[in-house]
Amino acid sequence: GQQLNQSPQSMFIQEGEDVSMNCTSSSIFNTWLWYKQDPGEGPVLLIALYKAGELTSNGRLTAQFGITRKDSFLNISASIPSDVGIYFCAGPYYGGSQGNLIFGKGTKLSVKP
Amino acid sequence: ETGVTQSPTHLIKTRGQQVTLRCSSQSGHNTVSWYQQALGQGPQFIFQYYREEENGRGNFPPRFSGLQFPNYSSELNVNALELDDSALYLCASSSRRGQISSGNTIYFGEGSWLTVV
Numbered sequence: 473g474q475q476l477n478q479s480p481q482s483m484f485i486q487e488g489e490d491v492s493m494n495c496t497s498s499s500i501f502n503t504w505l506w507y508k509q510d511p512g513e514g515p516v517l518l519i520a521l522y523k524a525g526e527l528t529s530n531g532r533l534t535a536q537f538g539i540t541r542k543d544s545f546l547n548i549s550a551s552i553p554s555d556v557g558i559y560f561c562a563g564p565y566y567g568g569s570q571g572n573l574i575f576g577k578g579t580k581l582s583v584k585p
Numbered sequence: 586e587t588g589v590t591q592s593p594t595h596l597i598k599t600r601g602q603q604v605t606l607r608c609s610s611q612s613g614h615n616t617v618s619w620y621q622q623a624l625g626q627g628p629q630f631i632f633q634y635y636r637e638e639e640n641g642r643g644n645f646p647p648r649f650s651g652l653q654f655p656n657y658s659s660e661l662n663v664n665a666l667e668l669d670d671s672a673l674y675l676c677a678s679s680s681r682r683g684q685i686s687s688g689n690t691i692y693f694g695e696g697s698w699l700t701v702v
Binding site for chain 2: 513574
């Protein structure tokens, strides 16, 4: 079935550094979503990608929809302490007709001041 | 703030008991989905409700059931609780059923933490 593999599982970085994480699948996706989850809270949508090759930014965050439709990347520039959290990629179930999502297992980001 | 509200925020139940979790969707959203998130994992889709009917279900047993009301709010019911049901239960709403797009984004509530002892 459809699965999303995120890497790395966790990252420990210094404040000010840039961060890069990715998400891959053996299946084609027609939408990629990136969410951030803070401890004890629900996931918050950061960036949505709807077209292969699309590159979209949201402040210091930039995400790309891979041209193979089987991967996506999220970059964070000049990290700050509030970037700490778990970042999830997600995509719709096959066909997307139901509007429901499958998630990767997340990348846990820790930022050292 | 996503406009999706869930209650209760935390609860503890005993194995074998039943639990009901509640969700109010964002204003104007008629589609509600429920997800289970175990510790250290990503959310897993349980089921979706649209126009008061179940509209898709993930790999969860029948003891997980739900309701959607005319005002689009929803309930998740879990019977015969097991220890493995301990998780964060997330409600998500969207403006319509169908393909995710820039006009049909999914927003999550803050979740209900369930502990089964």
